[in-house]
Amino acid sequence: METVExxxxxxRTGDWTxxxxxxxxxxxxxNLVILPKKYAYDFLLFCIRNPKTCPLIEVTDTGSxxxxxxxxxxxxxxxxxxxxxxxxxxxxxxxTDVTEYWQDDLVSFLIGCSFTFEKPLLENGIPIxxxxxxxxxxxxxxxxxxxxxxxxxxxxxxxxxxMKPKDAIxxxxxxxxxxxxxxxxxxIGDPAQIGITDMNKPDFGDPVTIEDGEVxxxxxxxxxxxxxxxxxxxxxxxxxxxxxxxxxxxxxxxxAVI
Amino acid sequence: METVExxxxxxRTGDWTxxxxxxxxxxxxxNLVILPKKYAYDFLLFCIRNPKTCPLIEVTDTGSxxxxxxxxxxxxxxxxxxxxxxxxxxxxxxxTDVTEYWQDDLVSFLIGCSFTFEKPLLENGIPIxxxxxxxxxxxxxxxxxxxxxxxxxxxxxxxxxxMKPKDAIxxxxxxxxxxxxxxxxxxIGDPAQIGITDMNKPDFGDPVTIEDGEVxxxxxxxxxxxxxxxxxxxxxxxxxxxxxxxxxxxxxxxxAVI
Numbered sequence: 102m103e104t105v106e107x108x109x110x111x112x113r114t115g116d117w118t119x120x121x122x123x124x125x126x127x128x129x130x131x132n133l134v135i136l137p138k139k140y141a142y143d144f145l146l147f148c149i150r151n152p153k154t155c156p157l158i159e160v161t162d163t164g165s166x167x168x169x170x171x172x173x174x175x176x177x178x179x180x181x182x183x184x185x186x187x188x189x190x191x192x193x194x195x196x197t198d199v200t201e202y203w204q205d206d207l208v209s210f211l212i213g214c215s216f217t218f219e220k221p222l223l224e225n226g227i228p229i230x231x232x233x234x235x236x237x238x239x240x241x242x243x244x245x246x247x248x249x250x251x252x253x254x255x256x257x258x259x260x261x262x263x264m265k266p267k268d269a270i271x272x273x274x275x276x277x278x279x280x281x282x283x284x285x286x287x288x289i290g291d292p293a294q295i296g297i298t299d300m301n302k303p304d305f306g307d308p309v310t311i312e313d314g315e316v317x318x319x320x321x322x323x324x325x326x327x328x329x330x331x332x333x334x335x336x337x338x339x340x341x342x343x344x345x346x347x348x349x350x351x352x353x354x355x356x357a358v359i
Numbered sequence: 360m361e362t363v364e365x366x367x368x369x370x371r372t373g374d375w376t377x378x379x380x381x382x383x384x385x386x387x388x389x390n391l392v393i394l395p396k397k398y399a400y401d402f403l404l405f406c407i408r409n410p411k412t413c414p415l416i417e418v419t420d421t422g423s424x425x426x427x428x429x430x431x432x433x434x435x436x437x438x439x440x441x442x443x444x445x446x447x448x449x450x451x452x453x454x455t456d457v458t459e460y461w462q463d464d465l466v467s468f469l470i471g472c473s474f475t476f477e478k479p480l481l482e483n484g485i486p487i488x489x490x491x492x493x494x495x496x497x498x499x500x501x502x503x504x505x506x507x508x509x510x511x512x513x514x515x516x517x518x519x520x521x522m523k524p525k526d527a528i529x530x531x532x533x534x535x536x537x538x539x540x541x542x543x544x545x546x547i548g549d550p551a552q553i554g555i556t557d558m559n560k561p562d563f564g565d566p567v568t569i570e571d572g573e574v575x576x577x578x579x580x581x582x583x584x585x586x587x588x589x590x591x592x593x594x595x596x597x598x599x600x601x602x603x604x605x606x607x608x609x610x611x612x613x614x615a616v617i
Binding site for chain 2: 145278
């Protein structure tokens with residue numbers, strides 16, 4: 102089997118530019134947000150104050166593209182299959198390498214992703230509808246405010262997975278073991294209680310079928326930090342392109358607290 | 360029984376200036392570090408990178424003495440029984456109120472404290488030697504380097520509690536539930552493996568008896584962030600005086616992940 106380093110090598114040379122879903126099974130994938138240092142304190146504080154939506158895996162030293170702890174041989178300028186470049190809140194380009202955009206004042210934030218808890222859900226026999234239906238997970242803006250920090254504020258975005266009640270209970274147990282990748286759900290049941298009016302119209306991703314007798318289960322979603330950053334329109338931001346995540350050297354099970 | 364707010368009221372008016380050990384049973388007590396904003400990013404990053412020793416409970420908005428999340432009616436300038444004021448790394452004064460030292464650029468960090476996991480240990484029938492012997496917990500500098508962040512670097516400081524092996528196993532289970540207050544031990548057994556040469560000479564606190572058949576169990580210690588800050592000799596720092604902690608509104612059990 103291909104190692105994580107081999108896969109990152111193929112991504113670095115441009116031989117892999119596809120989404121990373123299903124790749125490097127067992128290894129943690131991460132969302133990426135790169136900001137100039139002047140925004141880094143506020144954003145770090147925002148992540149600390151909102152750990153359910155913005156669970157930090159690593160923050161690099163200013164100017165360094167190397168995630169020393171989670172992948173010391175990697176380079177964040179080249180080792181993601183696709184990036185998005187934003188200026189003043191507007192998407193200006195999608196690229197497969199951000200070396201030419203690099204600045205000495207950039208700080209990179211790697212943020213946990215719910216891929217990490219989906220594998221143990223599946224291993225526990227809990228079906229995941231959007232995977233079964235070959236769609237993207239349903240994501241919704243809620244009326245739950247994030248704790249603000251400096252220039253960063255906004256509503257919590259959640260991902261939703263419909264389940265049988267007994268599976269929902271087991272899913273609470275399983276995901277509670279992984280606080281560093283969103284942890285336990287933030288809500289179960291009535292979508293209206295968290296400000297979601299139409300389950301068929303997610304704000305991000307695709308709608309999925311909710312069968313009779315199933316209950317929607319909502320988790321804090323890694324789209325929240327990106328949506329929050331964009332809303333503040335900083336003059337320069339680099340992120341991963343959706344689905345094109347950074348693959349770390351950290352085994353998913355290493356995130357479990359017990 | 361006295362409420363937490365009533366106790367903080369007595370502390371605020373100067374009617375309570377003693378250590379908080381054993382007070383407000385069931386409520387989380389916290390270490391306090393107050394730094395000028397120019398150090399706040401490095402220190403926040405240091406805490407994030409060293410969660411076992413520096414578990415963050417809350418970081419206030421710059422200039423605000425109010426911990427909005429953990430005790431919204433409190434004032435960190437008055438609501439601790441005793442503070443220490445440091446300039447350029449030197450202790451210049453111990454006071455019961457820091458209002459006259461307050462500056463608009465100060466950021467307050469509340470950091471978890473092992474008091475929070477000792478109650479569930481005792482409730483599980485695990486004796487805690489230093490409490491039995493009426494001493495302070497034994498704390499040691501180790502040869503385990505903290506992950507550095509900007510100007511902050513230094514070795515991990517650990518607290519040690521000797522236990523029977525079966526109690527040590529149970530203690531791992533219990534403290535794993537509390538990752539936001541140091542979590543699982545960092546070491547069990549041979550002190551030499553983490554650079555401790557003489558168990559009878561702790562670097563902080565008091566030595567305690569280790570009985571035949573007992574194993575020393577080591578946890579990351581909240582003295583680490585303070586020792587690290589002092590080593591970098593910032594021009595101004597306020598901390599709690601040892602044992603004179605901040606009492607939050609958060610129930611200890613609320614820190615448990617499962």
